[in-house]
Amino acid sequence: MSRAGEARGRGSRGPFLRAHAWLIYLFLYAPIAILVVFSFNKATQTAVWQGFTTEWYGSLVHNELILTAVRNSLIVGVAATLLATVFGTLVALALGRYTFRGEGFTRNLLYLPIIIPEIVVGAALVTFFGVVGLRLSLVTVVIAHVVFSVSYVAIVVRARLSGFDRSLEEAALDLGARPLQTFWRVTLPLILPGIVSGALLVFTVSIDDYVITSFVAGVGATTLPLQIYSMLKVGVTPEVNAVSTLLLLLTVILIVIAQRLQQPPPEGVRD
Amino acid sequence: MGSDHSVEIRGLTKRFGDVAAVDAVSMDIRRGEFFSLLGPSGCGKTTLLRMIGGFELPSEGRIAIDGADVTLRPPYERPVNMVFQHYALFPHLSVEANVAFGLRYKGVDRARQPEVVREALALVQLSGFEKRLPHQLSGGQRQRVALARALALKPSVLLLDEPLGALDQKLRKEVQVQLKHLQRELGITFIFVTHDQEEALTMSDRIAVMNRGRVEQMDEAARVFERPATEFVAHFMGAANFFSARVREAAGGTLSLALAAGGEVRLPLNGTRYRPDESVRFVVRPEKLDLRARDLSAHGVPSVAVTIEDRVYQGISTMWIVRDSADERFVVYEQNEKPFEEASRFAVGGRAFLCWNPSHAVVIRPEAEPS
Amino acid sequence: MSRARDPRSRIRNPAYPLVLPTWLVLGVFFLLPLTILFVISFAQRGTYGSLRPIEDFGHYVTSGKILANYARSLHPIYLQIFWRSLWMAVVTTVLCLALSYPVAYYIAVVAPPRRRNFLLGLAVVPFWTSFLIRTYAWMFLLRTEGLINRTLLSAGLVSHPLELLYNNFAVLIGLLYGEIPFMILPLFASLEKLDLSLLEASADLGASRASTFLRVTVPLTMPGIVAGIILVFVPSLGQFIVSDLLGGARTILAGNLIQNQFAVARNKPFGSAVAFELTAAVLALLFVYTIYTRKKGQDVLL
Numbered sequence: 004m005s006r007a008g009e010a011r012g013r014g015s016r017g018p019f020l021r022a023h024a025w026l027i028y029l030f031l032y033a034p035i036a037i038l039v040v041f042s043f044n045k046a047t048q049t050a051v052w053q054g055f056t057t058e059w060y061g062s063l064v065h066n067e068l069i070l071t072a073v074r075n076s077l078i079v080g081v082a083a084t085l086l087a088t089v090f091g092t093l094v095a096l097a098l099g100r101y102t103f104r105g106e107g108f109t110r111n112l113l114y115l116p117i118i119i120p121e122i123v124v125g126a127a128l129v130t131f132f133g134v135v136g137l138r139l140s141l142v143t144v145v146i147a148h149v150v151f152s153v154s155y156v157a158i159v160v161r162a163r164l165s166g167f168d169r170s171l172e173e174a175a176l177d178l179g180a181r182p183l184q185t186f187w188r189v190t191l192p193l194i195l196p197g198i199v200s201g202a203l204l205v206f207t208v209s210i211d212d213y214v215i216t217s218f219v220a221g222v223g224a225t226t227l228p229l230q231i232y233s234m235l236k237v238g239v240t241p242e243v244n245a246v247s248t249l250l251l252l253l254t255v256i257l258i259v260i261a262q263r264l265q266q267p268p269p270e271g272v273r274d
Numbered sequence: 275m276g277s278d279h280s281v282e283i284r285g286l287t288k289r290f291g292d293v294a295a296v297d298a299v300s301m302d303i304r305r306g307e308f309f310s311l312l313g314p315s316g317c318g319k320t321t322l323l324r325m326i327g328g329f330e331l332p333s334e335g336r337i338a339i340d341g342a343d344v345t346l347r348p349p350y351e352r353p354v355n356m357v358f359q360h361y362a363l364f365p366h367l368s369v370e371a372n373v374a375f376g377l378r379y380k381g382v383d384r385a386r387q388p389e390v391v392r393e394a395l396a397l398v399q400l401s402g403f404e405k406r407l408p409h410q411l412s413g414g415q416r417q418r419v420a421l422a423r424a425l426a427l428k429p430s431v432l433l434l435d436e437p438l439g440a441l442d443q444k445l446r447k448e449v450q451v452q453l454k455h456l457q458r459e460l461g462i463t464f465i466f467v468t469h470d471q472e473e474a475l476t477m478s479d480r481i482a483v484m485n486r487g488r489v490e491q492m493d494e495a496a497r498v499f500e501r502p503a504t505e506f507v508a509h510f511m512g513a514a515n516f517f518s519a520r521v522r523e524a525a526g527g528t529l530s531l532a533l534a535a536g537g538e539v540r541l542p543l544n545g546t547r548y549r550p551d552e553s554v555r556f557v558v559r560p561e562k563l564d565l566r567a568r569d570l571s572a573h574g575v576p577s578v579a580v581t582i583e584d585r586v587y588q589g590i591s592t593m594w595i596v597r598d599s600a601d602e603r604f605v606v607y608e609q610n611e612k613p614f615e616e617a618s619r620f621a622v623g624g625r626a627f628l629c630w631n632p633s634h635a636v637v638i639r640p641e642a643e644p645s
Numbered sequence: 646m647s648r649a650r651d652p653r654s655r656i657r658n659p660a661y662p663l664v665l666p667t668w669l670v671l672g673v674f675f676l677l678p679l680t681i682l683f684v685i686s687f688a689q690r691g692t693y694g695s696l697r698p699i700e701d702f703g704h705y706v707t708s709g710k711i712l713a714n715y716a717r718s719l720h721p722i723y724l725q726i727f728w729r730s731l732w733m734a735v736v737t738t739v740l741c742l743a744l745s746y747p748v749a750y751y752i753a754v755v756a757p758p759r760r761r762n763f764l765l766g767l768a769v770v771p772f773w774t775s776f777l778i779r780t781y782a783w784m785f786l787l788r789t790e791g792l793i794n795r796t797l798l799s800a801g802l803v804s805h806p807l808e809l810l811y812n813n814f815a816v817l818i819g820l821l822y823g824e825i826p827f828m829i830l831p832l833f834a835s836l837e838k839l840d841l842s843l844l845e846a847s848a849d850l851g852a853s854r855a856s857t858f859l860r861v862t863v864p865l866t867m868p869g870i871v872a873g874i875i876l877v878f879v880p881s882l883g884q885f886i887v888s889d890l891l892g893g894a895r896t897i898l899a900g901n902l903i904q905n906q907f908a909v910a911r912n913k914p915f916g917s918a919v920a921f922e923l924t925a926a927v928l929a930l931l932f933v934y935t936i937y938t939r940k941k942g943q944d945v946l947l
Contacts, residue, residue, distance in 0.1 A: 168360075170358045171364060173329050173349070173356075173362065174358055174362035175375070176348065177328075177354075177355055178355065179380065180379060188375075193365070
């Protein structure tokens with residue numbers, strides 16, 4: 004499909020569209036930027052700038068609640084990511100490689116956790132745990148996170164698989180490698196960026212999740228978003244800004260890495 | 275099964291749903307020959323190749339390689355290697371790792387592998403490229419790496435699936451000659467799939483022309499070109515100058531035909547039996563036709579009166595399009611031996627006689643069996 | 646001529662062990678809980694938030710008591726909440742579409758290709774950051790002591806702070822803010838595939854820019870538009886955080902209602918009923934969407 008030439012900036016519309024786009028970008032980033040900036044504000048209650056300080060970041064380090072919440076978030080994040088990545092990759096391989104009965108069912112099953120509102124999923128899970136008598140704890144949080152994460156991984160890895168050149172596997176078989184050896188030496192290395200990317204995405208979603216976690220976290224299983232939320236409800240302080248900034252920073256770094264990994268490999272050279 | 279046949283195929287069929295992509299094909303491919311599967315897209319040539327390689331399982335039939343039945347064997351258990359259409363080089367491995375990929379399955383130990391790789395790369399004139407990655411190579415270079423990778427395993431049969439398709443014209447022609455020499459040097463059986471008849475003719479010892487899953491003609495390259503067996507092959511090889519005629523007499527080594535356009539023609543009789551008054555068609559290749567100013571039938575040269583419809587300058591030759599009295603169209607290629615400033619004897623709209631050497635006519639029976 | 650049988654069919658399909666773990670996890674921890682929730686929606690609340698035991702099940706069904714929760718949800722108070730959720734989701738979606746389309750168009754069509762990745766990345770990053778934090782940012786801005794009011798006051802444009810928070814306006818802004826990235830992505834995906842020579846052909850045949858846009862660009866990018874609408878409308882409908890932080894007692898949405906029933910009012914059966922009504926609405930929408938994509942033969946994510 005041709006993209007008729009490199010000529011851009013289409014006539015008189017170009018500058019207007021550009022301005023609009025940057026306005027929207029401004030709209031998207033300004034509130035976050037302001038949040039970050041004011042995490043360095045000396046004042047406590049007001050939004051009046053009273054000088055630069057990093058004391059709020061300092062106080063975070065001494066805040067037991069925050070530290071526990073961070074620890075919990077990391078535990079849940081790592082555990083849920085590992086499990087979801089394994090399950091999701093396996094499913095993606097199944098859907099991408101084979102035809103089997105229950106294929107359609109599997110696809111729909113994977114779409115559901117993303118589609119059904121988080122409120123409903125959270126309510127269902129807490130009810131379920133109550134019925135089976137499972138006490139709310141970090142474990143229930145991990146379970147909940149795995150449930151909505153598997154689908155993300157499956158989608159990302161599946162996308163990577165669909166761009167995968169099958170003739171590479173045929174070539175490996177042709178050269179003498181058995182199916183398992185082919186998977187290990189050819190398929191896996193080539194889809195690994197997709198798998199890692201999916202894992203990073205899922206980790207991000209996990210440490211950011213509020214709604215579902217609020218339903219299934221027990222006492223002592225407070226994650227960072229939950230902690231931030233309760234701080235918010237009490238009152239807006241620069242400390243909240245500070246911890247939000249840190250969380251944002253982490254998220255952005257992870258996402259940029261994940262995006263980089265999803266870049267397609269470079270093209271070849273001309274004859 | 276004989277042992278001077280590298281590959282033996284019996285009644286091979288591949289069905290996708292109701293459609294037979296390959297329909298009861300049988301052939302024997304000789305050891306050390308350059309054999310091409312030629313045909314338009316969809317004719318089944320690639321499917322056939324893939325069945326020989328083990329990438330498709332036949333619906334019916336058998337395949338034997340070097341005397342052993344391999345019909346159901348997976349690709350990694352066949353003494354066959356393939357050069358894929360888009361080369362299928364492993365993008366995450368260097369040239370050297372690509373070429374060495376299959377060596378461990380042949381039991382070549384680690385110490386010896388670099389040497390084998392070096393030999394293989396030297397064969398395709400890519401010495402020194404070991405450390406490069408596929409994306410740093412041009413199309414032609416990638417194709418050679420794919421070749422080296424397959425040859426490093428010293429297969430008894432090499433399969434090539436339109437490997438020159440992505441190369442530009444000039445490079446293609448160079449590589450065709452190189453491949454031919456390589457095959458001669460190595461003595462390995464090559465089975466080559468292409469839709470380009472010129473390519474097949476350049477490189478092959480024998481050609482099988484396929485159409486809709488069946489083999490229409492399988493013969494020496496020159497014979498397929500000069501003596502097409504069926505209408506399809508005639509069209510495909512560019513010999514579509516069809517003359518319609520009726521058999522007058524078939525005796526004494528001569529076939530006398532009455533042309534539909536009028537006049538008589540005498541062709542050498544080659545042992546085929548003809549019934550009197552039978553309808554036949556024969557073809558004469560465009561470059562084997564001549565335009566003459568006079569009727570030469572009295573001298574035993576078949577001559578058909580035609581009017582000249584068009585003239586196209588093609589550099590090496592001039593293409594003439596003419597029509598006979600029965601409104602049949604014929605194409606003549608005339609070698610441009612004279613400079614273009616010199617006027618031709620013929621002009622568009624004028625009249626001429628279409629002549630040819632009787633032995634260049636090839637009779638095609640409508641229900642001709644593939645040879 | 647022997648019939649070659651596929652020996653591989655004798656081996657069990659290797660796909661099953663691959664999907665089994667996911668089937669188990671999602672079956673037990675997703676489908677089962679949802680089913681239980683659904684069943685509970687037919688029960689009644691007992692003391693201390695548990696379920697009231699049912700004496701006569703037959704009578705329970707025939708008397709219609711089994712549908713008591715659903716009947717209750719039709720009460721005007723709750724209908725008001727559903728209505729608010731609906732029109733907020735619609736307004737959000739429409740505004741999102743209007744604001745995002747030009748951005749996606751700019752990135753995909755107008756901007757120089759080498760900048761495309763960067764621009765897209767800029768749009769994607771908010772997509773993945775914490776919804777909670779992004780909503781909090783507006784809380785920070787819109788409060789009476791917040792930046793906007795401060796600026797307006799010190800600039801002398803108003804005499805006392807505006808009530809920007811805890812109302813429909815704040816919720817809409819919050820929703821819009823949160824959902825725009827979800828709209829830009831699918832629009833971009835569609836626009837990127839757009840064959841520009843079609844637009845040039847249209848212009849060549851005499852169509853004005855507006856005409857080209859309406860008759861060529863929009864129909865060709867319809868899959869992206871529809872996907873974007875779904876991606877924005879559905880979460881907006883089930884929204885909780887935005888209305889919880891930015892809305893007040895006057896801006897309760899369906900999500901807040903559900904959460905309230907489970908956390909505060911401890912009426913799980915009623916909460917479940919509302920949850921399922923929400924789910925039904927979402928699934929109905931998606932059903933329509935799948936019919937649309939199936940007709941168009943679209944690429945599926947999985």
